[in-house]
Every structure is written in C-alpha cells, then in structure tokens.
Amino acid sequence: MSAPDTAPAAPGSRPARLGLIGHGRLGAVHARNVAACPDAELAAVCDTEPAALAAAAAEHDVPVTTDLDAFLALPFDGVVIASSTQAHAGHILAAARAGKAIFVEKPVCLTLRDTDQVLQEVVDAGVPFQIGFQRRWDSRYLHAKRIIDSGDIGEPVLFKAHGRDPNASNPANWGLDRNGGLFLNCAIHDFDAARFLLGREVRGVTATGAALVHKGLRDKGDIDTCSTTLHLDGDAMALTEWSRYATYGYDIAMEVVGTEGMVQFGSERDRAVLVRRPARDGASVFEIFGDAYRDSVEAFAASLVNGTPASPGVEDARTALHIALAARRSFETGRSVPVEALPPLTRGGLACPPARRGMHPPEVLARRQDGHAGNGAYPRPDDGRTAVPLADGGG
Numbered sequence: 425m426s427a428p429d430t431a432p433a434a435p436g437s438r439p440a441r442l443g444l445i446g447h448g449r450l451g452a453v454h455a456r457n458v459a460a461c462p463d464a465e466l467a468a469v470c471d472t473e474p475a476a477l478a479a480a481a482a483e484h485d486v487p488v489t490t491d492l493d494a495f496l497a498l499p500f501d502g503v504v505i506a507s508s509t510q511a512h513a514g515h516i517l518a519a520a521r522a523g524k525a526i527f528v529e530k531p532v533c534l535t536l537r538d539t540d541q542v543l544q545e546v547v548d549a550g551v552p553f554q555i556g557f558q559r560r561w562d563s564r565y566l567h568a569k570r571i572i573d574s575g576d577i578g579e580p581v582l583f584k585a586h587g588r589d590p591n592a593s594n595p596a597n598w599g600l601d602r603n604g605g606l607f608l609n610c611a612i613h614d615f616d617a618a619r620f621l622l623g624r625e626v627r628g629v630t631a632t633g634a635a636l637v638h639k640g641l642r643d644k645g646d647i648d649t650c651s652t653t654l655h656l657d658g659d660a661m662a663l664t665e666w667s668r669y670a671t672y673g674y675d676i677a678m679e680v681v682g683t684e685g686m687v688q689f690g691s692e693r694d695r696a697v698l699v700r701r702p703a704r705d706g707a708s709v710f711e712i713f714g715d716a717y718r719d720s721v722e723a724f725a726a727s728l729v730n731g732t733p734a735s736p737g738v739e740d741a742r743t744a745l746h747i748a749l750a751a752r753r754s755f756e757t758g759r760s761v762p763v764e765a766l767p768p769l770t771r772g773g774l775a776c777p778p779a780r781r782g783m784h785p786p787e788v789l790a791r792r793q794d795g796h797a798g799n800g801a802y803p804r805p806d807d808g809r810t811a812v813p814l815a816d817g818g819g
C-alpha cells in the first residue's frame with residue numbers, strides 16, 4: 425500500500441478525506457456513499473478479510489490494507505468504522521489516538537463501562553464523533569420531527585415504532601458478546617428515535633421478548649422478538665417492537681401521537697386489510713435506509729469541512745446504549761428498570777458541551793428538512809435483496 429501524495433489541508437479548503445474500516449455489508453454502502461459525496465473523498469480501506477479488501481479494490485481506486493497502523497498513518501481526516509461490533513472499541517481508540525474524526529456504526533461497545541472508557545478517549549482527543557443512528561438523517565423522520573416541533577400535533581406524548589428485519593444475522597455473529605443481541609443491535613435505533621422525536625429523556629424501561637422463530641438464539645441468550653415500553657420525562661411514553669423474521673421484507677413504521685393530532689409513516693391506514701407474504705425481492709435495510717445512510721455520511725463529511733459539530737454524538741451514543749442495556753436487564757429480570765441520567769463525559773475537568781437531548785443543531789435541521797426526499801440517485805447494493813449476506817444485521 426502506498427500513501428497518497430498529498431498532505432491534509434486546512435478544514436474547508438477541500439473535501440474531507442475519509443478512510444473506511446470494515447468493508448462488509450454496510451461498509452460497502454458507506455464506501456460508495458463517501459466516494460459519491462461532494463464533501464468527501466474515499467482515502468483508503470482497512471479490513472482483516474482479503475476478500476473484503478479485494479471487493480473494495482475492485483470498486484475503488486484507493487489503497488487497501490489489513491494493517492490498521494499503516495492505514496491510520498495515512499494523512500486522511502476521518503474514519504468511517506463499519507467493522508463487526510466487537511471490533512468497534514479498538515478501532516475507535518486507535519482512530520482517536522491517531523487524531524482522526526470518527527463516524528462509527530452502532531453500538532459503540534457492548535457495555536456502558538467500555539463505551540464510556542472509549543468515548544472518554546474520544547472526548548479527550550477532541551476529535552469529531554458521529555454515531556450511525558441513520559434515522560436522524562432520514563427524510564421521513566426529519567419531516568415528522570419538523571411537524572412535531574411546529575406544535576401541529578399539540579404536545580407529543582406517545583411514540584410508537586416497529587422495526588422488523590427479514591432474518592436473524594449470520595449465526596457466526598450471534599451472541600451477546602458479538603452483535604450484542606436484539607436490544608443493543610436493533611431496538612437501540614428506536615430508543616434513540618424516541619429521544620430524538622420527543623425531545624425528552626428516558627427514565628424507565630420495561631421489556632419483554634422471546635425467540636419465536638430462530639430458536640437457536642436461545643442458546644446464545646438472545647431473542648428474535650422484543651417489545652419495550654419506555655417512560656420519558658414530562659409524562660411521555662414510547663412503545664417499540666423489534667423482530668427478525670419479516671420474510672416479506674425489511675419493515676419499519678413510526679408514529680407520534682400528540683394532544684392535538686398525530687404524525688405517522690410506514691403503517692397501513694384506513695380500512696385496508698393487508699397481507700404480506702414471503703418475498704424473494706422483499707426490501708432490505710439498505711433500500712429502506714439507502715438515502716439515510718448517504719445523508720448521515722454526507723452530514724459527517726460536511727461537519728468536518730465546515731467545522732460544525734457532528735450529530736448524533738457521544739452523549740447520544742452512550743445514552744441509547746444505556747437504555748438498551750436497561751431494556752435487556754428488564755427482559756432478563758422481568759422487572760421495570762429505572763434509567764438514571766448519565767453525567768456527561770468531561771474533558772480536562774471541563775464540562776463538554778451539554779448533551780443535545782437528541783436534537784440536531786437548528787441550522788442542520790433546517791438544511792435537511794426540505795430536501796433529500798430520496799431520488800435514488802446514489803448507488804445502492806445491486807446484488808438482489810435475497811443475496812445480501814447475513815452479517816451483524818441490526819439495521
């Protein structure tokens with residue numbers, strides 16, 4: 425692998441150069457989105473698997489390597505981490521120590537202690553950080569957020585959502601010590617979305633679940649179905665459901681009920697009775713969130729170019745994991761679990777900027793609300809939905 429012949433330039437003077445760690449299912453999507461992003465250039469790819477590197481090299485004219493140190497020694501600005509979940513911690517630490525801005529897929533780590541240790545280093549290094557909760561960059565969620573914030577539906581008090589994955593992940597990734605299990609790997613998305621859309625913090629969780637279809641998950645302590653009730657500040661609630669056998673295709677829905685109306689998408693309405701059957705061409709997570717993955721990476725690159733904060737950030741990452749761990753504990757104990765507020769991580773004894781309580785900066789929301797409705801102009805996986813290999817899963 426040879427280093428690029430140009431050195432990093434001052435922020436704003438050129439596109440952000442981004443390296444990618446983990447060229448798997450999602451990493452390949454991120455690599456294409458970085459390469460197509462006006463504010464970014466793909467600089468290099470690192471993966472432990474030669475086949476993943478060969479696929480990256482076939483598609484992108486960039487250095488590829490299995491050597492993390494050599495990769496991080498290259499003069500790029502930031503790194504997109506889409507490696508297997510259990511590798512995130514090491515990759516975040518190495519990137520922070522190398523002074524790279526960090527975009528990382530969820531979850532950061534599998535325990536709050538590890539997460540806080542890792543994110544403390546990020547805070548101390550002072551590098552920009554964004555977590556891959558792509559719902560926050562999805563035009564549907566942003567549209568709903570604008571309606572809620574406008575007061576159109578009165579006081580928003582109830583969030584309801586479901587996420588249904590077509591299949592359980594690759595059994596090689598099963599396990600609470602690997603992909604983290606259903607609450608940390610999947611349901612975490614809607615825990616974050618509830619905070620984002622209601623603009624409130626979660627104070628208590630009650631969860632239940634079972635392995636209804638993929639019974640092998642039981643041996644790993646995991647499940648394929650869960651339902652979670654969240655109580656939030658200010659007399660609000662959230663009800664979320666996740667499962668892993670939507671053979672008809674990846675399926676999400678979200679609604680927020682307020683005192684003067686409601687906003688929703690994804691659910692069938694009116695008097696329709698709908699039946700959906702197993703579909704070989706059912707949607708994948710990469711189609712349902714194709715534009716959101718693109719927009720989240722574009723937002724990360726733009727934040728580096730413009731010197732504005734990346735979002736969602738450190739506090740959003742650890743808070744969502746904190747809620748997911750509480751949900752897991754509630755499922756295991758059969759009891760409601762309180763969710764204490766986490767003191768924000770501090771740098772050099774000084775308080776970090778306060779947690780944004782699930783909000784993008786106003787100027788970012790304004791920029792995103794009217795556009796990016798999804799014109800399909802960006803590359804998508806073209807390998808047929810049923811051919812997408814099972815991996816960590818957990819879109």
Ligand SMILES: NC(=O)c1ccc[n+]([C@@H]2O[C@H](COP(=O)([O-])OP(=O)(O)OC[C@H]3O[C@@H](n4cnc5c(N)ncnc54)[C@H](O)[C@@H]3O)[C@@H](O)[C@H]2O)c1
Pocket residue numbers: 445446447448449450451470471472473476506507508509511529530531556557558609709713814815816817818819
């Ligand atoms: N935000 C979402 O909607 C969403 C959707 C899918 C996956 N994810 C997350 O993305 C991550 C990757 O998931 P995936 O489904 O693409 O998995 P995957 O198994 O397809 O890809 C992971 C890649 O990382 C590589 N890798 C593993 N360990 C490595 C190491 N130590 N160094 C370098 N490379 C390494 C693997 O070789 C593989 O190519 C997971 O954390 C998952 O939770 C998020």
